[in-house]
Amino acid sequence: xxxxxxxxxxxxxxxxxxxxxxxxxxxxxxxxxxxxxxxxxxxxxxxxxxxxxxxxxxxxxxxxxxxxxxxxxxxxxxxxxxxxxxxxxxxxxxxxxxxxxxxxxxxxxxxxxxxxxxxxxxxxxxxxxxxxxxxxxxxxxxxxxxxxxxxxxxxxxxxxxxxxxxxxxxxxxxxxxxxxxxxxxxxxxxxxxxxxxxxxxxxxxxxxxxxxxxxxxxxxx
Ligand code: ZN
Numbered sequence: 001x002x003x004x005x006x007x008x009x010x011x012x013x014x015x016x017x018x019x020x021x022x023x024x025x026x027x028x029x030x031x032x033x034x035x036x037x038x039x040x041x042x043x044x045x046x047x048x049x050x051x052x053x054x055x056x057x058x059x060x061x062x063x064x065x066x067x068x069x070x071x072x073x074x075x076x077x078x079x080x081x082x083x084x085x086x087x088x089x090x091x092x093x094x095x096x097x098x099x100x101x102x103x104x105x106x107x108x109x110x111x112x113x114x115x116x117x118x119x120x121x122x123x124x125x126x127x128x129x130x131x132x133x134x135x136x137x138x139x140x141x142x143x144x145x146x147x148x149x150x151x152x153x154x155x156x157x158x159x160x161x162x163x164x165x166x167x168x169x170x171x172x173x174x175x176x177x178x179x180x181x182x183x184x185x186x187x188x189x190x191x192x193x194x195x196x197x198x199x200x201x202x203x204x205x206x207x208x209x210x211x212x213x214x215x216x217x218x219x220x221x
Pocket of ligand 1: 073
């Protein structure tokens with residue numbers, strides 16, 4: 001299934017998803033649960049636009065590459081070009097939407113790559129590795145430092161985070177990213193996952209929420 005951005009009311013967003021820029025270890029409690037040091041500078045990586053799939057109707061996971069972990073994250077949709085150290089005001093003005101997303105991760109593959117000091121794309125950017133829900137408009141969120149992200153798996157809340165606990169809050173994070181990678185309309189920034197990650201299995205029921213803003217039910221096919 002090909003992916004196209006849309007708002008929660010079903011309106012299509014006619015920007016292509018070029019790339020998703022992601023941050024690792026942006027919540028201290030999550031860094032600890034994987035026995036990773038808390039980085040002194042944002043740890044960035046990229047998922048290709050082609051690995052995105054919509055959350056609606058269910059999504060597939062690889063069956064033969066070890067553990068597939070869920071990482072629920074707040075996704076920020078870029079609506080205007082950003083590059084070369086934009087101001088916080090320019091960044092805020094360029095945000096077109098917010099959605100919950102899953103940064104699916106082949107955890108066993110990633111562990112091997114981390115051990116060898118290799119890049120993470122095989123673990124992070126396989127087809128289907130970015131699961132995106134529809135967006136609420138950018139102006140639907142008043143306080144970017146108080147956005148709740150929650151994942152419920154088979155009726156049990158597994159991740160329940162808030163952007164207030166980010167080591168790099170959304171606006172400074174986007175400023176930092178745009179200083180290194182030009183962001184284009186349609187690009188997405190994944191802002192890191194709170195504590196509680198774990199393996200997904202086929203048949204599981206998934207509920208993803210931006211608390212009080214949007215809520216979506218889906219399942220692992
Ligand atoms: Zn992640």
